[in-house]
Amino acid sequence: MPEYPRKPFKKVGSVIYPVIPTDTLAMIVNSSYGVSWDESADSYVRTGALAGIAVGSSPGNALLPIQAAMRRCVINNSGVVQYYLDPANSTLKVGGGASVLTGADGQVMTEIPALYNGYAYTGTSHIPVISQVPLAGFSVHPAFIKNNVFVPYRYIGAYEGVLYDVSAARYTNGVHLTAAQCVFDAVAKTI
Incomplete structure (x- = not known):
């Protein structure tokens, strides 16, 4: 079974956190992003790293690191990643070779990296924000706590099941x- 690159993690007490390399700390300052909704005017404005970008436009993967890190994979019934799928063509594995999407190799899922969320309410504005890393006032999103333990990834079906x-x-x-x-x-x- 090939090993796939993962973020390094460290355990502090009973909680496991991602290790943040020093050279990426400057990036972290602008790593949170979200949207502010003014309930009285029913208006929306992007916040954090997306500030100034129109709400109705796509800022692209460079400014959406959490979404950019999501990737399709095939996992077995034990929840172990068997291989990742080519982002442009799911019939291929990352690195080459044909993938098997029949269920014989496992289930086709989307791997979602852990994220941290924050929330503020100012005046009449709701301001939810997310980040790849724990920032002051942020907490790990509840989806990434399984049996009271932090999990670095969650998996959701890539196709609607019937x-x-x-x-x-x-x-x-x-x-x-x-x-x-x-x-x-x-x-x-x-x-």
């Missing part, structure tokens, strides 16, 4: 879809 019962010839959630119709299931209250 459970189909072959023996009953139907979807288990009551959805009966064909290419031309959609039937409402009154019992399950689903489409």
Whole structure:
């Protein structure tokens, strides 16, 4: 099994934190970003590293380090990454070779790196912000605490899952879809 590069972590008490290299400390000052929502005017303004960038535009990966660090991978049923998928073509593994997306190698997931969040409420403005690193007033996002222990990554299905019962010839959630119709299931209250 190949090893994949990970951020170094250190344990302080019962909590594990990422180790921040000294040469990246200057970057950390501007590493938080978010949006401010003024509830009275229903207006939005980007904050932190995204300040001055229009809300309706994409600032790109360079200014969205958390989103840029998300990547598709195949993990086995024990939750171990088997390999990462090419960001431009999921039919390939990073570094070359064909990937297997049938489930035989594992499940196709998106790896999400740990993030820290902060929140402020000033006047009528809500200001949620996120960062790759713990900053003053920030806490690890609750999604990255599993059984009261910090986890550096979370995984979410890259594709929407559907459970189909072959023996009953139907979807288990009551959805009966064909290419031309959609039937409402009154019992399950689903489409």
